Amino acid sequence: MQKKKRILLKVGSNTLTKETNNISRGKIEDIANQIAQLKETCEFIIVSSGAIAVAKQFVKLESKRKELFVKQALASIGQPHLIRIYQEIFREYGLLSSQCLLSYSDFEKEESKTNITNTINVLVNNSYIPIINENDTVATDEIKFGDNDKLGALTASLLGADLFIIATNTNGIYTKASIEDNKPETIKKVLNFDELKTQVVNSKSSHGSGGMASKIEAISVTKNANIETWIVNGLEDNFIVNAMENKVPFTKIK
Template identity: 45%
Template sequence: MKKKLIIKIGTSTLTAGTNRISFAVIESLARQIVVLKKEYDIVIVSSGAIATARQFVEIKGYNKRVDSKQAMAAIGQTKLMEIYDTIFSTFGLNIAQILMTYRDFENATAKENTRNTIKKLWEADYIPVVNENDTVSIEEIVLGDNDKLSALVAVIIEADLLILVSDIDGIFTANPHLHADARLIEKVNDLNNIKQCIEEKESMLGTGGMSSKIHAADICMNHGVEMWIVNGQRENYIIKALANEIPFTKFYSK
């Protein structure tokens, strides 16, 4: 039986530091998934709908109004899935879209339906691509970047591993941009031990940054799901992390 792997990829990774979705980033992900599919059933949790919309339209008040951002998400989500479908299909990979809100995780029937849908998609050789339904839910727009969503999905399907793809190697002893002697913390089994490190990073990364990743780790650790933070700017970052060939932070229960 294959292991279950969740890959969460955020807007900062998908745009590669620009204001546009990077086709090269999605192609790199697809190349890795071709290899990973031999051993893993995979779910992708992908942000990037609003960033994708910016390439096609500019809505008045976008930077200030939540409803403008929701409209951007509605436009961008279809475009984002088109990009995934176009690139993944060239590698023989099939994708299916699942849009969720946090209310779905509060309802036992909705959770069971989600679990069954993902299982059926795997059986049909389709990769579920999950995003928050930003048009009806504003939590990702206001508070985060799908880190919590990916953790909740990992819990309901009892994933073996959740990988948060970030633009940093993981948790450091201090802000690595400000302290040359900052060291990567490779293993964490008690979040209380890294509170000071989180606070240092929070001011740098802000909403949807390291604080939301730690919240995701808390959810995972409380439900026995291992979670890693891996740097998506490294070549073949998932495959190399699985082979312990690059540095990253691993969160696991005692």
């Protein structure tokens, strides 16, 4: 059997909500449909934000404590709902899924890293798609920084991914001059990472906590692990397949 290409797909809150206030079942269907199309040649591991966004659809929490604790509580409420939506939709496409909650501290201990690798390899080898999120109830990094971009990069590096795809709400990274002219132009291929850093204009999205600076930090992690990274517009339908077929503009970091 030919070895399948291992793809780590990171999906942010803005992509999952399609820039609304609700999780888009249609977007998760789009992801499931593409994975089903590619499953003979590719194996997928997903790092997914969205737990807080799901919870906000159901509840409004009041607290005199600081905002961070409210977000952690919302993540606790939303995470089971998020996984349920993934499982229901993936099952319709004949896909099996599982939940993994990780913290950045897990990547600092050799024993934890070995356990993560072994567990996820068992899941993938048995045709389960791991859906990973930050364990927000006990860790705060993802809520405060990066919308899971760095978590995705660390996971891709640990698991030896062949490709790291960040699904975001832009057609990749734009040149600084084109943003200033209000005519965004995608940087299609990056060979010099230091040059790319000079082009980044940081901004944060409406639902995500990331921005292009957090993506640059994530790219630096995968670059050190010799993993190719793509920044793709996840709001578009069929965004993974279209990128693979070069039908859409996106940024490819070799």
